[in-house]
Amino acid sequence: MQSGRTYLLAGGGTGGHLYPGIAVAHALRSAEPEARVIFLTTNRDLDADLVSREGFEQIPQPVRPFAGNPLRWPTFWNAWRASVRQAARAIHKSAAAAVLGLGGYAAGPPVVAAKYAGVRRAILNPDAVPGRANRFLARRVQAVFLQWEASRRHFTPAVECRTVGCPIRAAFRNADRQRGLSRFGLDAAKRTLLVTGASQGARTINEALQRVWPRFARARADWQLLHLTGHRDEAATRSAYERAGAADSATVVGFTHEMADALAAADIVISRAGASTLAELT
Template identity: 30%
Template structure:
């Protein structure tokens, strides 16, 4: 089969698409990608061997009506371009992962009678997916609670959020060797997304002496490139302290880093949660409070209700509850074991296979 994947805007849309691509290629399908020329998808897909075709697409600002007209015109032009492209590559199915670029690509497929499958990573459906779900052959979800938003779809199913094999198959031993952390140490991993999170950084820095006072605790703290210098100055780690507290601006090898951890403090973005879930690491989640429709809080609550993690609102980080919740995770091995077992019951580890099955079935229908 020839399968076109499309998504844009954030890495949260692209990473699960690339995870699906790995599974589809393993099944001997030809995979193509449609995205915007300047978006993060152009860079991320460009690092793979997947052919990439660019289409212009943009959102609009409700306060500026002219932006709506421009956005609609771009979508119309890109829809026409996508139809011509489809006449050449002849896809059997198109899979959209969210972002404005999915609209012209999926509309072109609809007009040509090509089935469209959508994947939603968050607990609240994005605008593009909500709009396109009305005519989609199938909608695959990470969280079942947003099924009611997929109105009109031919099939709605929970597949989980696909994770790339480099993360899902990472080993604890390999991660510990890479980081130089003894096997019998308890490892706390702290990160706030690709750019970092100031509130999380500040909260962890405030617990420096308490954390360093714990025997056999190793902290790996990914502060983010924008935050690194400020956090390094605030921590002022001595050479001896650096043996127990690794401060990084970023980490390219997140699979191994996650696999090495015993406890994680992080945001609750779709990709971060999927990767934490795939490796079944106990976590304290701090949702980004300004995410669209507050979807990170909804993501976190769903994961916590499944017994896989604990969570805390961002505006509570400066209080005593953050230290209490973190210390409980670090101290209670039974609680961590329960969270790990609950995470292993989630569909994430098989999400790429589950979604690939839905794609194949939709193409053959």
């Protein structure tokens, strides 16, 4: 029988939303070993993969992102209401002690349901400029946890903001360069350029590297590339390097759970400036 308190973490759709939540979940387990942590996420495969891998419970929500096209509003509202009801049931059944929104549209229904239920609630805002969901939820929570002090100006004075940084997983404190080189099959005698567009990849970065890397590799044989493309562009990027004769110097990976070791293996990183990525880099 569960003897500890239950915490609901709400959000998903990208690693940028989920990874800080996973860090929080592990911190809760460390502070309260009997704690139960449940993630209320989107129904994307990525969410199920990341949450189950860490050993936490997951409840996928039917919620969808808000659409600008009025013809899609009925679908949005139906999914929203169904998700609020689902979250309300989860809060009641688990006797949740608190709900933490992790950002993005999937955070909305559980935080709103927590407000209706009188349950303690807060949101995590790692982005410098809060997104639409967090701006909406900020008036409905008891605290907004910021990564950057500069973000405070985007909220009204009535919103309780606390600058705490962005939670990162313990793996980043224990990352090892040699382990990273070995994990990705890299040459320890060469310097390594890591290129990443975060969990979903970035097509503009991928296409730019497909053009630039072959020329660079011909001029600098002492460098190698670890390119995290996202699953969508993995095959196309690998084929581009093969056609350009640069396949031997480029390791292409669609997605990795071992980002800490990838960063540890790198001498230089080219990346999107996502909030979680910046926290992991620093």
